Amino acid sequence: MGYENATRSLTKVIEMKNITKKFGDFVANDSVNLDIFKGKVHALLGENGAGKSTLMNILYGLYSPTSGEILINGKKVNITNPNIAIDHGIGMVHQHFMLITPFTVAQNIILGREPTSKMSVLNMKKALMDVKEISERYGLYVDPNAKVEDISVGMQQRVEILKALYRGAEILILDEPTAVLTPQEIVELIQIIKNLTKEGKSIILISHKLKEITEAADFCLIIRRGKHIDTVVVSETDEAGLASKMVGREVSFSVAKEDKEAGDEIFSIKDLVVKDNRGIIAVDKLNLSLKKGEIFGLAGIDGNGQTELLEAITGLRKVESGQIMINGKDITNNTPFQVISKKISHIPEDRQKRGLVLDFDISENTILENYYKNPFARKGILQYKNIKVYAKELINKFDVRPKDEAKMARTLSGGNQQKVIIAREVSNNPDLLIAAQPTRGLDVGAIEFVHKSLIEQRDNDKAVFLISFELDEIMNVSDRIAVIYEGKIVGIEDAKDAKIETLGLMMAGGGNK
């Protein structure tokens, strides 16, 4: 039928025409066109760093476009700040939540449009009533008196949506709303989106999870490195079609890897006990061992001791009792420095907090563990020339974009930040590579890359310890799979024989011990 035919009878509420946005010389959006229709879900698909958030920040008045125009209900508008966007009925839920965490839910929702009695005095009673009213109307239940820092991420997202609805949003921008949600919360969110469109709201859904787009969206704009690629009717395409448009080549969803015999044991943990921040036992007499040339996947639901286990191995958390060994050497309660020098590398769970120094540039981030070694330092003086050369080499080898070693880590997209970390860690040539949630928030192209890197390590006869909450990922990539539940390994299976149902059951605490 085609996009033209499908949209002919629909009401156009927003037209973005030939939008270009430059940051210095860098073109983040290059002549992008986007039409939004009443009551429809329009997806925005593109790899990390493709310019999706930038385009939406322009629509929301946070960035001003270098050129191009925006029409709302057929009239040209100049959106120079978010207030104007809000007045035109545009609401945005940002990729990184914009919540004041010490404030209550209700305070966050009313902020900037506060109901007041005389003399600007807050009328919290009315605020609570208003919040209750809209949250009931759209089925978005929240506790208005709870502090935002105390509620779950899924709840925080509801607060963000309510914030927009409270301001009378007719067009709701959701920037990667599912990146932080659990599978159950994603199902709920898709239901919320459907409720909203039923009420005549238009939704702009940014995602790089193809499944959600095919499930929830009517139309889909695909951008690649800032360029407008295509707009398609979602029902006329499939995931593979969308993916190849997004990355510009065919993408394989299944992970290609050859059978391989694992070697000798290289890493082992015996009766490990670790406490969490509250002093409660999080890792409880845990045992496991890894062999050379295998990927050992650890499946489990968030909060079953994975974080504490990782921190204990990498020297970031005290081991209460038990033993950690690599290559026959005891590394229990070693410092991170000692752990690294025993050829263990670590791709941390939180790439922004622990993986990178965000205010260092790419080149500095590539030598965080080796800065004191030749050729990066001589007699205690950093050799920036050599560091640069090394960073350039890694950038090319690992395809980090933009190809500029002087770029601050903070300004990179998530996928490229992860590439920098992987480049650094893999280049240390470790015997054991620990990868924690290595693909969280990444798009299919980047995920494919990460998985390839892990498999390459294994093919070079190294051990890889993969920790992930995504069972699909564990099943696709690992050679052996262990399930962690309440700080204990409750089962280990060969990936070839593993069934998703049995693993799922073990993760939930049921099944065989």
Place this chain on the structure above:
Amino acid sequence: MIDTILSNIALIIGTTLMYSTPLIYTSLGGVLSENSGVINIGLEGMMIIGAFAGAAIGYFVGDPWIAFIGAGIVGGLFGLLHAFACVTFGANQVVSGIAINFLGAGIALFLSRMLFEGATMTKSIALDNKMPRPLNGVFHDGSFLNIIFNNQYATVYLAFIMVFLIWFFMYKTKYGLRLRSVGEHPTAADTLGINVIKIRYLAVIMSGVFSGFGGAAMSLAIVSNFRPTLVSGHGFIALAAMIFGKWKPQGALLACLLFGGAQGLAVFLGQFDFEISSQLISMLPYVITIVVLIGFVGKSAAPSADGIPYEREQKN
């Protein structure tokens, strides 16, 4: 015996109130600035210039209230300067604050020499032109309440009213909510159409106004002129009180009372013939400040974005 103990207690309470008052104004200034996300270690300099302006205007005009308000305005101008550097230009807030401190002390001295025939001290304000003492003679002579309140200046009572007003403003009005949101997460506030720049400007200017009041509460009430050693660190103690008070007006009030109390105690002990040198005793308030700051303050209480300049499109 009991009578002397009681009257000594009353005396200590009285001096505590007196010495806390300038600290209270100034730390309220700190509360406003830092809750908007701008660190203000220039409180000292703003306080000095306020003390000078209060004394000079008081001397020339003769009306303590005009002098007090004048001191606030002059302090506010220094606040404007700090805002200009930190908010508009994203300058390092600590450096700007240090500059304000030098500037406040320098300009006060310069103007004093210019206006008062080369003297570093301003001429004393006539006793009648000092701040009024509203409860003077209200209580029975020599009674407990009389000892506390007889000689307290209007600035003392006003300080307590200000604490309440600032508390009410911050936690009960929409502008207070916005102020705090800007100090916690300016980007979030911006996305809701709140003008981060404007709020920070106003907060930092008001921070100067209150520091000016703090200075004038010294030069128009506790003493009756300005001299270069008058403020000597009280701005920093007020800053410490604000931190110790967890960036809240009510907390700052309690901390100021503690530090003022230490000062009161030092004065009280100073009248006895101890075997301790009086210098050691007058160190007391400063020692208490250091001990309290080491022992009791966690970083976590600061507004999250305190000290971080805000820019919408970050460059690199």
